Amino acid sequence: MKPCSLVGKNMQLNEDTCESNTHNELKIIYIKEEEPNDDEYLYCEDCRCFFYNKCEVHGPALFIHDTLVPMGVTDRARQTLPLGLEVGQSDISGAGLGVFNKGDTIPVGAHFGPYQGERVDKEEAMNSGYSWVIYRNGQCEEYIDAKREMYANWMRYVNCARNDEEQNLVAFQYRGGIIYRSCRPIKPGQELLVWYEEEYAQDLGITFDYLWSKKCSANGYVQTL
Template sequence: MSTELLWCEDCGKSLQGDCKLHGPLIRVKDRVIPSRARLTLPHYLTLRLLEMRAGNHQVLGVFAKKPIQKRTQFGPYVGNLSLNASQCQDGKLVFQVLKDGKRYFLNAPDEEFGNWMMFVQPARNEKEQTLVAHQYQGEVFFTTVKNIDPHTELKFWYAAEYLKFMEISTVVIKEESDLCVSPPPLATLQS
């Protein structure tokens, strides 16, 4: 049996291409549905394209569609837990959590298994930070640090105690008189 042949039920045989006697098949494709991560996005948030990278890779950000109050908590962050940081090295942000007395690495593998929180970008400075990432009962949550206006991008940075837990020292950069921090490199997480 060849996988390169089409079946014609009217002729009762497999054919190379469309049937010359009965014509082409009417092909119906599946409807495209959003990924799990996109489906979990709360109704008052939206995704926007931030940039296109090589290989048609989209970098998305999460934006408010309506005002969001300070102290609003989102989560938990959904991803894969691993005891080994090297299993998480796919260029995506990795969090650490303490669960059942063990330190795990948490990352969002892809849109089919993660939730919308995987699209939230890290803040580059205090001014653009709208969320703080923190651990609670072995899971990671984001909580707003100020009131957020519509059309504002949600960006996070780590709570001070969470940074200590992850044993990360922040990188400080001066940029246009703002104090900037960058996400911890994965190499730091492996130590």
């Protein structure tokens, strides 16, 4: 991953004595930059490059936060909707419910999440249409399933895009969770439709392919993007 900015990186200082005499000591301080994990980067849609902490041109990323609702509350998923979003009948035939923008236009680069649900085993995740996999070092580490609404958030209702033209969200892993980023302006009345970021899926192989196919089939259609 090639970031366009590494502003704000943690740095480790090491001191070595370079030269010493009876009067003073000359010390050189070596700065060792600690590389962030891959899932600590965000992506700027305008600059078309990754950044850490903030884009040098556009500043910090915009995060649109959920409405806070305790876990275990009936119909919790809907209640967590951010201001301006609503759940309604999807425009996609057979997909059931979907999420729509009923507020101002959502700008490119807005972030939603993380996706919330219960941690389940692989078998349960494979049988659900509401699961995402969290990975570390290219290995599947845990599965987040939003099948039960009382332990999920509104992101469970976001449908998969059927093609490039209708996609307006990109799903990716960030700091151990799944985030959705707007890749196009989402106008009032438009449905939010997601597809995954290639870098997120490229190391996960058939496990992710199966989960994604299951998610798309739960929406009532076969993936074609």
